[in-house]
Amino acid sequence: MHSTKQHLIQAGLIMLLEQGYNGLGIQALLDATDTPKGSFYHHFRDKEDFALQVLDTYMAGVHAGLDASLLDEALAPLARIRRFFDRTQESYRQEGYLGCLMGGLGQELSGVSEVFRRKIDWCLSSVSERIAKCLSEAQRKGDVPAACNVHEMADLLVNCWEGAALRSRLRRDPASLIAMLDFYINAVASTTRAP
């Protein structure tokens, strides 16, 4: 990727996390990155195109993180899921607990933009599918009850994570993320057992 484009996307990611889509001014982005306006419009059609490309870059990072944790066969499947979210929490900490870009843009834009509504639901589903695959593996090893619907349980985890990420953003604090993971991992391994 062209280095100017990469620079705009990296700066834009943090600005979108902090300020949201409507809060982000293109001029402020240009000023922050010392980029001429023509250069921005050479790489991006408009602000929507820019935000969608930032989201794609963000999602590439999320999926690289999923690869790094979920494909690590040295760990039990549930421990791989836990590691993915522990590392995500660590990256939130490094950014100052700004939460998740999917949650931020999803909340702000899904009432007014079908493009973002569908795209962000698709992004969350792409994460959920990866987790469902890992939950299936846990199920085959007997770590998750056979009666567990892994697709539902994966979606549930992703959704609850988004809620905990909102609270961590409000409090600038990881406690909500840790409490949710502890609860979920414990519960998915036991209470979904068939009666």
Added chain:
Amino acid sequence: MHSTKQHLIQAGLIMLLEQGYNGLGIQALLDATDTPKGSFYHHFRDKEDFALQVLDTYMAGVHAGLDASLLDEALAPLARIRRFFDRTQESYRQEGYLGCLMGGLGQELSGVSEVFRRKIDWCLSSVSERIAKCLSEAQRKGDVPAACNVHEMADLLVNCWEGAALRSRLRRDPASLIAMLDFYINAVASTTRAP
């Protein structure tokens, strides 16, 4: 409350849920409600003051809903909590699944506004405290294990609800809300049991 003020707040609530804070134009609100500008500024100092008053009205509704469900002694405490969220889900349905105003404003504004960041965390905590009280009652009746930290578990429920509400907003669908409640109510009654 003055009827013009009430009308502005009711219309503003739906517009804030749909469009977010930055997406909401005061002129669009005035047009939608056929209100002269001077009348808006008679009742509200500025847009921030307006949104905070909309949020206060929204929270009064949330707490009235908590009263109606959580104080109903004909139901077991966990069933009261379930009823509160079932009714909240029904109100989301009636609005077309626009989600929760706390989640919407919290995501959009907490990165740029200390006023909203603190206020919305306080609003979520006020709901959580009500639920913790009901979980304590469940605990006294033996429906929730003695080892359960009811304050943590109440916060967790509120946070997970916000995540499920985001997904219901993205999908215009209640499935994420129902799945989360089923999972939580089942798990809080069993897996938090002391080992």
